Amino acid sequence: MRSVGAGVSALSVRGVFKSFGSGAVLADIDLTVGEGEIVSLLGPSGCGKSTLLRIVAGLEQADRGTVQIGPRDVSGLPPGARNVAMVFQSLALYPHLSGRQNISLPLRARRLTRLQRLLGPLRLWSSARSIEREIDAAVDDIAARLDIEGVIDRVPARLSGGQRQRVAIGRALVRDSRLLLLDEPLSSLDAKVRVQARDEIVQIQRAFGVACVFVTHDQGEALAISDHVAVMLGGRVAQFGTPAEIYRDPVSLAVARFVGTPTINVLDGAVDASGRVHAAGFVLDVRLGIPAGQKVSVAVRPEHVRIAAGQDESRPVLRVARIEDHGHDGLVHLAGRDGKAALLVARAGRALAFQPGDEVRVSIPAEDALYFSEDGSRLAGLPVAIAAYARG
Amino acid sequence: MTSARFARLARHFVLVGGAVLVLLPLLWAIRISFLPAEDVFSPQFRLLPSRWIGFENYARALTASPLLHFLANGVLVCVAIIVCQLLVAIPCAYVLAKARVPGLRLIWLAVLVALVVPPAALALPLFIMAAQAGLIDTYAGLILPWTVSPLGIFLLRQAFLRVPDEMIEAARLDGLGEGEILVRLLVPMISPAIGALVIISLVSHWNDLLWPSVVVTSGAKATPPFGVMLFQVQEIGSDYGPLLAGALMIAAPLLVLFVLAQRRFLDGMTWLGSK
């Protein structure tokens, strides 16, 4: 985990708990977002990620715990006082105001008093006039940077989806706040547009350098753009780490299962007398340091499943049940010799080389597999060679 | 002629005929209002008056009774009622739609009960209360009972419910105060509903006869429909030409408004019906 060091982090959540009538939604959430970082809150629907975001924004109140934005403890402050910027899933643009008016609203709310805002059109105060000029300049600047200056004076109904999104982002960024919150900003877009929009958001974030918390249920998205990912399952932060750590080094079976497309292969196995792991006909030479007879879940990513040529007797034989050809690579669904259910999914560069019904020998490299105990927690496995070395 | 053509012509024929029949009372009244007295009762049917008297009947109607005063009262009372209704209903509907405080269900129930009660049925108790409060024959007496509009609260609440919560949350995050959010963001967003309410209220209260005839005792505070009633008992009541001229002048403001703004009117009324 990248060390935040001596600097103040953009966001620090400590010990947040939240229940709604029927049950606990968030339990013991600790989270830190460094300056200028993108952190994703990743999880299935109902895992509490949106609730957490709203608690950070101040739209919900946590039952326990604190929220700190920059150096300030904002737990007791209303949303308007936290200087947090948020882009909602529906964008929430004010339909009767132009893009310019939408974007300038937060600035007007902060820099002009209520009376000045009310009597604005009368242009009574010279100070108000100069503030308004400043605000207009700021809006123009943002509009230029977001490439919407040509359409900035239109109402949202007359803007395209992408333009609307940029107006929403502009409204969030114009305030120069430390923290930008995004609630599933891409989920309403089609797949093709989504990737492009995603890259745009990252570009904008880098350009403005604002710390960003991004809520999504799409793990591909989260892994692609984040500096850190908080995987949330069942109201808790299951794991917090870089995308690589989350993918390669999950702390629990649940996290391993949630991340990765296609889903990681999981085989039920057990430790034998000699300490090796047996699972579904595979023998894995690895020392887990747990007693014999204990159940173990062996998880292996599709890209690590090797379909071998040759007749190496030590490798089990499986039957090809189905091929998926994706063009650049493919998936091979493998079933037991006599069973129908797919046992493993392997990613193969040349999936077309195989036909359904083919019998092939399959191997799982022990060092690439992940091992989890019965309760789902991760077991550290030493490959035999190293173990032998350690012993010897 | 193709059958489609024939059907179209027949349709228009029927509709035009219907339109004439529907406008007949109005057209007949206009005709009589331009007739000199001797023509009114003449047994022969003539389309045009025997002599042209111009707006004599209208002038008589205006002088024989304080007609303009009635119209002015109508404007005053209606504007006051509508303004009050909006001031009362908008915040109430907003809270009912968006707030999460205790007691709202009870209040909503009260609104529904009030919605169902026919206003005419309250004339008697309201009269008693007005008498006790010394509000008989006053503008306050004409206006106060209608300052709360259960229909208005109902309609506006529906409209507020359709505003996504996220928009209000975004405004809060932007730092706007609650009052500002309501007035500068939400009210413009629900303006069709407000427009519909204004029209419905205007038509209903301008045309109301029952309550004014209960609470008003002198001509000074008479609203237009009650003014018509007063015509009848005055000398002008037997003088058909001026009588109808007066009646037409009383109906005219709303009719003119309707013709000019008929789109708004009809859309508002239809909107009401579809809710």
Next chain:
Amino acid sequence: MPAAEVQVPRWRETVAGPYLMLAPAVLLLVVMILVPLALVAATAFTDWHLGGGPPQFVGFETFRTLLEDQDFQIAVWNTTRYVGLVVPATTLMGLAVALLIAECGRGQALYRMIFFLPSVATLAAMSVAWQMLLSPSVGAVPQVLRLLGFAPGNWLQDPHAALPALAMIGIWSEAGFAMLFFLAGLKTVPHELVEAIALDGRGSVVDRLWHVTLPHLAPVTVFVLVFSSIHALRVFDTVAIITRGGPEKATLVALYFIYQEAFSLFRTNLAAAATVLFIAVVLALSLVQLYVMRLGRSR
């Protein structure tokens, strides 16, 4: 890291705010509607007359007196007849006009406006116009009938014809609303059904009407029936201006009865009892209306 045990200091969402915004409406609702409602209900159970002594509780005595009162019975009968005349005719006229107008491409707006005009026109003023229209000495209708060879009677003075005459005025005044509601309903006729029927080879106007349009309009029709009934029950203006309950009580309707009892005869408790019954009937109809609206929306 141990969870913070400190309660989060909640920023106080002002509780006062919402209640302040509710206050005027709630106050007025109570004073202007709920209190009068309670008052009228209470008065119905006393013997109180306005200007008389303090009220005494008499239980259902007032209601009994009311039900036996001949004028009341006449009023109920008249009102029922009036509603029975106005509601079906209003609905049919509204439907017919709506069907005709909906087919017109151009001119729809104009026709809509003309046919809705009576509903906007001040009924009190138009009552005078109608009185003139029907008057045997001055009116167009009698003159036309005379031209055609009929001998027109003086309907508004005729105890048998007065109520139907008022009903005609009522239909004239209310049909516009029915038309609007039907027009709105016609806009939502699903195109696919019309196309399907045409493909089936039964695309004639009558077939379309019978199989698609009318069934689709069923909920709107029920709504219009109830809406018109509630409005028809509240007939007052025409009676007050033209017939004043006569001739010979032929047009004594519910609201006019209450008006007379309360403000001419000062039998306040009877008026209150009649009001209670009136409210009950309107309430029942309104509940039906709400129910139908809910059904219609869930379609």
